[in-house]
Amino acid sequence: MSERSGTLAGDPFDGRHPTSHERLAGQPWDASYEDGPPPWDIGRPQPAIVRVASEGGFSGAVLDAGCGTGENALHVASLGLTVLGVDVAETALAIARQKAGDRGIEVEFAAADAFKLERLRRRFQTVLDCGLFHTFDGDERPAYVASLASVTKPRGTLYVLCFSDEGPDTGPHPISRAELRAAFTPSTGWTVAAIEPDRIQTRLHDDGAPAWFATIKRL
Numbered sequence: 326m327s328e329r330s331g332t333l334a335g336d337p338f339d340g341r342h343p344t345s346h347e348r349l350a351g352q353p354w355d356a357s358y359e360d361g362p363p364p365w366d367i368g369r370p371q372p373a374i375v376r377v378a379s380e381g382g383f384s385g386a387v388l389d390a391g392c393g394t395g396e397n398a399l400h401v402a403s404l405g406l407t408v409l410g411v412d413v414a415e416t417a418l419a420i421a422r423q424k425a426g427d428r429g430i431e432v433e434f435a436a437a438d439a440f441k442l443e444r445l446r447r448r449f450q451t452v453l454d455c456g457l458f459h460t461f462d463g464d465e466r467p468a469y470v471a472s473l474a475s476v477t478k479p480r481g482t483l484y485v486l487c488f489s490d491e492g493p494d495t496g497p498h499p500i501s502r503a504e505l506r507a508a509f510t511p512s513t514g515w516t517v518a519a520i521e522p523d524r525i526q527t528r529l530h531d532d533g534a535p536a537w538f539a540t541i542k543r544l
């Protein structure tokens with residue numbers, strides 16, 4: 326499942342084109358996980374994901390794109406669903422696998438580039454993006470949205486939990502409703518079912534940061 330084979334030895338980006346976030350940060354995503362948990366890694370699932378899961382919002386095979394250290398994937402898997410979490414950060418994936426073993430939860434974590442999800446050769450009924458979409462600049466979104474479409478079954482559901490631009494105390498990379506609607510259109514294979522105000526908990530915000538919880542359906 327790993328995409329590491331065939332990539333350049335010693336290349337911190339494993340042959341990937343660095344994302345806008347990585348170019349800005351001057352380091353690959355993996356470095357964020359090397360010195361303890363980064364601000365978004367709160368050691369528990371996001372409350373928004375727990376709520377939607379408790380409402381039966383996850384069904385079929387589930388993909389968590391940009392799973393980090395796996396708290397959301399682990400929560401959904403603990404409910405009995407088949408879950409694959411993918412990320413480019415090997416350190417995060419190692420932590421996620423350790424948690425799965427420690428907690429006795431059956432879940433799969435694999436290295437994969439969210440821009441190349443078709444390489445998984447799998448399709449999912451429910452796809453989760455918790456904090457990944459908002460890290461991509463506008464010019465990266467069409468390729469990411471197409472990649473998501475390539476692995477989502479017809480009438481499947483994509484959930485995007487991202488920072489919103491409606492403050493106060495907005496997180497980094499705030500996204501507007503209009504940007505979400507512009508990214509997921511019928512011409513890209515999607516229709517936006519709902520965009521609701523929500524919160525993303527972080528290690529830096531007492532009560533989380535303003536967020537959108539978007540429910541997006543694959544055509």
Ligand SMILES: C[S@@+](CC[C@H](N)C(=O)[O-])C[C@H]1O[C@@H](n2cnc3c(N)ncnc32)[C@H](O)[C@@H]1O
Pocket residue numbers: 344354355365366367390391392393394395397411412413414417437438439440454455456457460
């Ligand atoms: C803000 S973090 C959110 C992590 C996790 N979803 C959570 O809620 O804790 C974004 C995650 O996306 C991953 N990521 C960034 N670009 C990626 C890409 N092109 N393919 C796969 N994962 C990526 C990062 O390594 C990081 O773990």
